[in-house]
Amino acid sequence: MTTPCYDEMREPDGTVRPAYDGYRQWLEAQPPGLLKRKGVEAEAFFRRTGITFNVYGAADAEERLIPFDPVPRIITASQWRKLSRGIDQRVRALNAFLHDLYHRQEIVRAGRLPERLLQGNAAYLPQMAGFTPPGGVYTHIVGIDLVRTGEDDFMVLEDNARTPSGVSYMLENRETMMAMFPELFTRVRVREVSDYPRRLARSLAACAPAAFAGDKPTVAVLTPGIYNSAYFEHAFLADQMGAELVEGSDLKVEGGRVAMRTTRGWQPVDVIYRRVDDEYLDPLSFNPDSVLGVAGIMDVYRAGGITIANAPGTGISDDKAIYSFMPEIVEFYTGEKPILPNVPTWRCSEPDALAYVLDNLAELVVKEVHGSGGYGMLIGPTSSKKEIATFAAKLRARPDNYIAQPTLSLSTVPIFTKAGLAPRHVDLRPFVLVSPHGIDITPGGLTRVALKKGSLVVNSSQGGGTKDSWVLDD
Amino acid sequence: MLGRSANGIFWLFRYLERAENTVRLIEAGFRMALTRDSGAASEEWRSVLITLGMQHAYAARHGDDVTGAHVFNFVLRDRDNPASVMAMIEAARTNARMVRTGITREVWEAVNESWMKLREIFARPVTETRLRDVLDAVRRQATQVRGAIESTMLxxxxxxxxxxxxxxxxxxxxxxxxxxxxxxxxxxxxxxxxxxxxxxxxxxxxxxxxxxxxxxxxxxxxxxxxxxxxxxxxxxxxxxxxxxxxxxxxxxxxxxxxxxxxxxxxxxxxxxxxxxxxxxxxxxxxxxxxxxxxxxxxxxxxxxxxxxxxxxxxx
Amino acid sequence: MRLAIDHATTYHFAGPIRRGLQRLRLTPLASRGQSVIAWDIECDGAAFECGYDDEYANRVTLVSLTPGTREVTIRAHGLVETRDEAGVVGRHSGYLPLWHFTRDTPLTVRGERIAALVAGLDIGASGDQLATLHALTERVRAAVVYTLGASDVATTAEAALLAGRGVCQDQAHVFIAAARALGIPARYVSGYLLIDGRAEQEAGHGWAEGFVDGLGWIGFDVANAICPDDRYVRVAAGRDYRDAAPVKGLTSTVTPAEGAEPQSDALSIALSVQAVATA
Structure with a gap:
């Protein structure tokens, strides 16, 4: 925690970096109190539009807002070009990796990935073995979580290959910024993100099963329902794509297809963008008690009657134990050196690594291999001796359940506080679409920001907020 | 459109309509009660409850004690009354969330805003002094939703x-x-x-x-x-x-x-x-x-x- | 040998069907030791939805039950030409890695009884896996005595060992769990068996296969203490019965009216396996 972290807006001597120059000029010309007033406006706006977020495990099902900070996070065109190449490469590798895992597992045969990582891994779905999804696409939508530690130092913290969420915040944040500061966008040229839903619809349609790809394929968004934490996003995307927002109870297998119950009768669906976890997708194949999915959808899927996005079983590729092998994976499938590095990671399943991690717990971040959202993790530097001791016991009991990473000095971007602009740690989740036509990366993504001073936890469930993320036009 | 969405839309508008009509009934009852002696006023409130089909639920809560403030609080905001105006607005909003993709942003925002406003209004007991303002607010919200529908929906x-x-x-x-x-x-x-x-x-x-x-x-x-x-x-x-x-x-x-x-x-x-x-x-x-x-x-x-x-x- | 098989299952539901699906694994495919001359599935009260090959390379047929009906009949029938290969099915095919067949499943969880059963059977460095599996067959046969009616489709290997009785399915599950305890990949097979003098049978048959280095998959029928020969027809395979079950269904029926006599679902099976002359 002693290394100074990279401030994305200012040089160490306080001068504003080129990326933020246009913004600074605009800001200096604004009347004092503007940001504060706009912040209040934004909150009222979000409440009215219903952009809310249910926090898992919160005592009441009260809808909460993810705080929005009105200072943009800015990335230059050239930085973005490099990032895009790295993301593109990584996503290509992820899809090739998934295809291989569910077919010959050449990477295991070649000795580049230990078989034990797959054995007993619940994210590996035998039901997918020997099956190739329509168009060969596994991860139709990917979110790559990036952190930054220097001018050109971006690292991948996590791959989200199941059902990455948050894209609605990316879109709404931009809408909000444009509504609040219209003249700012005439001064600084920022690349567009608002066509994401259209691109998503096009990308999904391009993945329709070959037999039904002819005329306009029917796309539907499958949601667990209005009590799901991301329901707003499901409704938002369906609305923006012009797709039906369906629940499991709206669907059934009919005529060898998955069909939805409409006021005119049962209508077949070609592509289902599901926001329901694998386990609940098909009571005939997975959890028999699930009422969120569709009985028989896996049969129709394997018979070629529907596209499921993302494909079931993609979770194996964003497993944290697999993550540590991503550099090897990228090289194995692309034949290239990884453009984006991983965060250095110790696999606690390896005795030497475990010993090191146990000796240095106070300096490290330890994560559960299958956990998500910042639950079940230890952040050494901010934990008490007692917390560390408790965690060490858990670690010794099940070392292969954990990985450890150094506490990174994440870059900061200013947020608006009562005392004026103040730097806070951020990460970035760009959203990537995959179809047989190629890989499509929306410029920017979702910037999550730790609102507490010094905090490194950006998760919205743990007090994080979001920012509009700008990629500057050339 | 989905059958479930048609169901949601259908009930969203039934609930909104019912909430508005309930408020009118309360308004008429209140006015009537003001001009009568307490026995006749009580009779008037009883007939409001019967029209709304709430006489049994009310009796379970307040017994024979049929007085204005009890009745309109029961009808408008009592948590034990599943058919209260607040419950209907809540149900309307839940249906609106469910059919979010079937309604325009303006309609959704009007419904959501009604819910937020009325939740605030109904957070504390309604007094006779406040009643008229409260009823006006419900009616105004309903009008706003209707306006949003007529001017923005396909x-x-x-x-x-x-x-x-x-x-x-x-x-x-x-x-x-x-x-x-x-x-x-x-x-x-x-x-x-x-x-x-x-x-x-x-x-x-x-x-x-x-x-x-x-x-x-x-x-x-x-x-x-x-x-x-x-x-x-x-x-x-x-x-x-x-x-x-x-x-x-x-x-x-x-x-x-x-x-x-x-x-x-x-x-x-x-x-x-x-x-x-x-x-x-x-x-x-x-x-x-x-x-x-x-x-x-x-x-x-x-x-x-x-x-x-x-x-x-x-x- | 040419075998004629006719297998009809009739379901009687307690009430009219509201919605129902059945996943059928009732189609034998060609493999070493068998070729299929003709095969057909017919349904009464159900409609074909789709067909595909699953992760174990079994042919699967999904049918939906006709809403409103209370009785459904699924009939699979055809002719299969078989050869005696002394139980050898051969090399591992499909895309599931072999380790997949060494892992516990709900029906084959290894407990202390499985551990006790395999005690002393360790193969050792130069050990003979084939001999071990034959010895295991004998042990299972003694530990779980073939008895009708002592178990059901949900009985686990440990429970069957505890009871000491069971049918072919239980014996196969115990064999599979034990083989895995010895580090040998094992799987469950469902199919048909020609029984001398008993053309009409009450149920299909089930046995196990173990993977022996060099030879590949080899069948072991504990119930009959032999490796499958030309009287056996393989239909489906998987980690346990649930993966290979001839029928897996999910049905909801209309709730009976209040006061109506409660009824339960029932099924009856008519199966005949006969040797026929080749044309």
Whole structure:
């Protein structure tokens, strides 16, 4: 925690970096109190539009807002070009990796990935073995979580290959910024993100099963329902794509297809963008008690009657134990050196690594291999001796359940506080679409920001907020 | 559109309509109670509860103690009352969230904002002093939602399912008021012309927001036949049964046209509306007002259920 | 040998069907030791939805039950030409890695009884896996005595060992769990068996296969203490019975009216396996 972290807006001597120059000029010309007033406006706006977020495990099902900070996070065109190449490469590798895992597992045969990582891994779905999804696409939508530690130092913290969420915040944040500061966008040229839903619809349609790809394929968004934490996003995307927002109870297998119950009768669906976890997708194949999915959808899927996005079983590729092998994976499938590095990671399943991690717990971040959202993790530097001791016991009991990473000095971007602009740690989740036509990366993504001073936890469930993320036009 | 969405839209608009009508009923009851002694006022509130079908739930909460503040708090905001106005607004919003993709942003925001405003208003007990403001607020919110619908929604099947929900509910509500108050409108030799009757008649009109319209159309002439005819058969009045059914005809006609087929609900509708348009007020009184209303309510209910079946609201 | 098989299952549901699906694994495919001359599935009260090959390379047929009906019959029938290969099915095919067949499943969880059963059977460095599996067959046969009616489709290997009785399915599950305890990949097979003098049978048959280095998959029928020969027809395979079950269904029926006599679902099976002359 002693290394100074990279401030994305200012040089160490306080001068504003080129990326933020246009913004600074605009800001200096604004009347004092503007940001504060706009912040209040934004909150009222979000409440009215219903952009809310249910926090898992919160005592009441009260809808909460993810705080929005009105200072943009800015990335230059050239930085973005490099990032895009790295993301593109990584996503290509992820899809090739998934295809291989569910077919010959050449990477295991070649000795580049230990078989034990797959054995007993619940994210590996035998039901997918020997099956190739329509168009060969596994991860139709990917979110790559990036952190930054220097001018050109971006690292991948996590791959989200199941059902990455948050894209609605990316879109709404931009809408909000444009509504609040219209003249700012005439001064600084920022690349567009608002066509994401259209691109998503096009990308999904391009993945329709070959037999039904002819005329306009029917796309539907499958949601667990209005009590799901991301329901707003499901409704938002369906609305923006012009797709039906369906629940499991709206669907059934009919005529060898998955069909939805409409006021005119049962209508077949070609592509289902599901926001329901694998386990609940098909009571005939997975959890028999699930009422969120569709009985028989896996049969129709394997018979070629529907596209499921993302494909079931993609979770194996964003497993944290697999993550540590991503550099090897990228090289194995692309034949290239990884453009984006991983965060250095110790696999606690390896005795030497475990010993090191146990000796240095106070300096490290330890994560559960299958956990998500910042639950079940230890952040050494901010934990008490007692917390560390408790965690060490858990670690010794099940070392292969954990990985450890150094506490990174994440870059900061200013947020608006009562005392004026103040730097806070951020990460970035760009959203990537995959179809047989190629890989499509929306410029920017979702910037999550730790609102507490010094905090490194950006998760919205743990007090994080979001920012509009700008990629500057050339 | 999805059957479930049609169901959500249908109920969203039934709940909104019911909330608004409930508020009018409270308003009329309050006004009536102000001008009566406590025994008669209590009777008036009891009849409000009966019209809303809440007499048993209320008795379970307050027993025989039927007083204004208890009644309107129970009807408006009591957590133990699953049919309170707040509960309906809540249900309307839940349905709106469910059909979020079927309504415009403006409609969603209007519903969501109503919910936020009313939740705040109903967070503390409503006093007699505050009642009028509260009722005004509910009505204003309803008007705002309706405005958003009319000015932003596509005239497609979603819009027409919204109409069906609205007018099935409204016809039901108007008929219920008539059902509970029919005796006031029966020509009775002894009380004709007495001031009490005039007040009662006016109150019936007020519970459907029709007192001004009626006076305007009938030059202040108050007579039971005229009022019954106005509420049942006058297509100019937006809360009459005939108006509701003319609207339903347009809504259901659109669906038949758009989908290319008629359903059993259309047949039920034909028999219902056919009867309504062929009737005169003389014939209704001859048949018996009470019996007519009873049959109308049953038919309206059958129509609603058949629509839900025909358009696959549920499997 | 040419075998004629006719297998009809009739379901009687307690109430009219509201919605129902059945996943059928009732189609034998060609493999070493068998070729299919003709095969057909017919349904009464159900409609074909789709067909595909699953992760174990079994042919699967999904049918939906006709709403409103209370009785459904699924009939699979055809002719299969078989050869005696002394139980050898051969090399591992499909895309599931072999380790997949060494992992516990709910029906084959290894507990202390499985551990006790395999005690002393360790193969050792130069050990003979084939001999071990034959020895295991004998042990299982003694530990779980073939008895009808002592178990059901949900009985686990440990429970069957505890009871000491069971049918072919239980014996196969115990064999599979034990083989895995020895580090040998094992799987469950469902199919048909020609029984001398008993053309009409009450149920299909089930046995196990173990993977022996060099030879590949080899069948072991504990119930009959032999390796499958030309009287056996393989239909489906998987980690346990649930993966290979001839029928897996999910049905909801209309709730009976209040006061109506409660009824339960029932099924009856008519199966005949006969040797027929080749044309």
């Amino acid at each position: 005239r497609n099947d979603i819009y027409h399912f919204a109409g069906i929900g609205t007018f099935v509910e409204r016809a039901d509500n108007t008929a219920r008021i008539l059902d509970v108050k029919y005796y006031v409108l029966l020509p009775s030799l002894s009380a004709v012309g007495s001031s009490l009757d005039n007040v009662q008649w006016e109150n019936v009109l007020r519970s459907v927001a029709g007192e001004r319209a009626y006076r305007w159309l009938n030059a202040g002439q108050m007579d039971p036949r005229g009022i019954a005819s106005f509420l049942i058969l006058d297509q100019r009045f937006p809360r009459s049964l005939a108006f509701c059914y003319a609207q339903l005809q347009a809504n259901m006609g659109f669906l038949a046209n758009e989908y290319g087929f008629e359903t059993e609900a259309h047949a039920i509708y034909q028999s219902g509306y056919g009867r309504l348009s062929a009737l005169t007020i003389e014939a209704i009184f001859e048949q018996g007002l009470h019996q007519f209303i009873g049959e109308f309510l049953a038919c309206n209910n059958r129509l609603a259920q058949q629509i839900q079946r025909d358009y696959r609201f549920v499997e």
